[in-house]
Amino acid sequence: MSNSVKSRRTLATRVARFSPVALGFAALTVTGLIVGQSSYAAFSSTTTNPTSNWQAGAVTLTDDDANAAAFNTTSLKPGDTGSKCIKVTATGDLGGQVRMYGTDHLTTKALSDNLDLTIAVGNGGSFGSCDGFVKTADVYTGTLAAYASARNSFATGTNDWTSVKNDSRTYQISYKVKDAAPNTVQGGTSAIKFAWELQSGTTAQ
């Protein structure tokens, strides 16, 4: 045994022996503290809501109606028709499905059952005038009542537009009072809010 001097314990070798344990204990502690802190910061309700400053990656959908109503029509009689175009624009970095649906529907005297609704999507035209509108797809044909009951949320909305990034479409909404609307519909009313919504990361259904 005398010719194998072998190793000597130095400070380095002692540290090498204990370093895994020490490092492991330290890592557990450090990560535990970080996770604890980040959990508290994320899920406690006491800190202020920092929504107003956050912009990166957000996506915004706007339309060109300047808060005016698409339709505010009175004295409708059987056979009366009307049409309006609205340009919807998506700005931001993200893409996703833009779906159209109707909410806040109210009707009296079954006017909505006697209003035929036709919606088309395309390009060109604006809220001021449908001149130049070129249709690319039909979105909906049927009564306003059927639209309000079938297409009333993002999950059930029509989706004919996959926004990629910073693009727009024009929707043309047309109505016609059914020729055969009975006299019981006289004086009736219909109200609906046409809505467009983009959710990032969605695909056509």
Next chain:
Amino acid sequence: MSDTATSANSTPGATSSRRDWLVLGSAAIGKAGLYLLAGFVLWSLVPVIFGMTVTTVASGSMEPRIMTGDVVAAAPIAATDLREEQVILFEDPAVPDRLKLHRIIDLSEAGIETKGDANSTPDSMLASPESVVGVGFIRVPYIGVPINWFHQGELLKLGAFLATLAILAFMSNLDSDLRRRDREARAAKHAAAKTGFAARNPKLVQVGAPVAALILVAVTVAYVVGGTAANAAFASQTSSAASFQAAASFAKPWDQASFHFGYAETGVDIGAAIDDAGTPENGVLAGGITRASENGNPFVTFDGSTGKIYTERYAGAAPNVFTLETWFRTTTTAGGRIIGYGNTQTGSSNVTDRQLYMNNAGRISFNLYANGAHQLITTPAAYNDGKWHLVTATVSSAGSVVYIDGARVVADATMTKGQGTAADGYWRIGYDRVSAALPDAPSSNYFGGSMDNTSLYLVALSPAEVAANYSYGR
């Protein structure tokens, strides 16, 4: 005693000691890197033991407090314990088979209203309490970023991450030689060290720790990759209101008409075949007259030389209380008979009055022949301007009135009856003889132009009714 080459690293000296510390330092960095990673991974897995749902946040609408790539553990929660401001993991009502991680902003009977911190508006659909998977409890920052890379196919970044892991593993093993020397040195003093586990299985001990760490990572990756990511989807909405109101009355002007022609048919017949029975509600287009339509609204156009409409026989004496009404559009300068009474069905009548005609100047005249003399009222203005106008003539015991476009234009209280007739007659549209004795008799008896909604009423419409007929439109 002989020094062997192996004693080179046992020789005390500054150089080897510095090299030892370099090796030690590198190994410590490698170990630290792996152990930190393993630590985060452990905190991601432990919640599973306690029944929590662990997901990777796939998008950023909860930023800046929850970032894309965070791993979030959500603790089960009873619906009655839900509170506003809580961040919940729930089944997305807007997109089936997708979990959403958003903040509760309102609780009501109708459902849970949620909102992403980075969205400007709340989520458009309410969530039901049954769809809540858990409330956010533990957040392990960024540990899921490589998992998102895997889901999104970012193979380059994933490869770089795995390469970094491999480098850390290699570095963490650099001090194996130092550890072996330490063990051997101890073995010289302590028998236990020579026969202990570490002495008998040096290779196992060497690779044990980093392998354990890597196994831990692999298990977590497998668990979370196999699970569903939590979505914090950015959303934005815009809307436009619409309101409609039906008229108080759907009554059409001609609901009370004796006959009314809207010209919606095709072919030469108006209504049914002529049978001369009852009121003259049917007619025939004859000669140079064509059907046309604008915006889906049909009408007829007379050529001004041969076109006319003849109708069924009007039985009995011609009336002295009646209204004649029609929309017309023309640019003719030769005038023409628009509508009136005659004793023949298609030809040039010798008994003709109760007639509206346009004179050469384009003004509208209304004529009755009574007590052997013609009576005539004429509008001051001309209407051969190529635009649609509504002309209405009413006759009653109060006299005759001519309205243009729903407004009274000219009247004569003494014009109370037309020519008495003993036999039946016909209402003629577009052509019949206008007496040459009339001072403004037109050059052409045939009316050249268009007409729509031509009606005969056997009552004298009131001014309000005439105005309503005009606002009803063509």
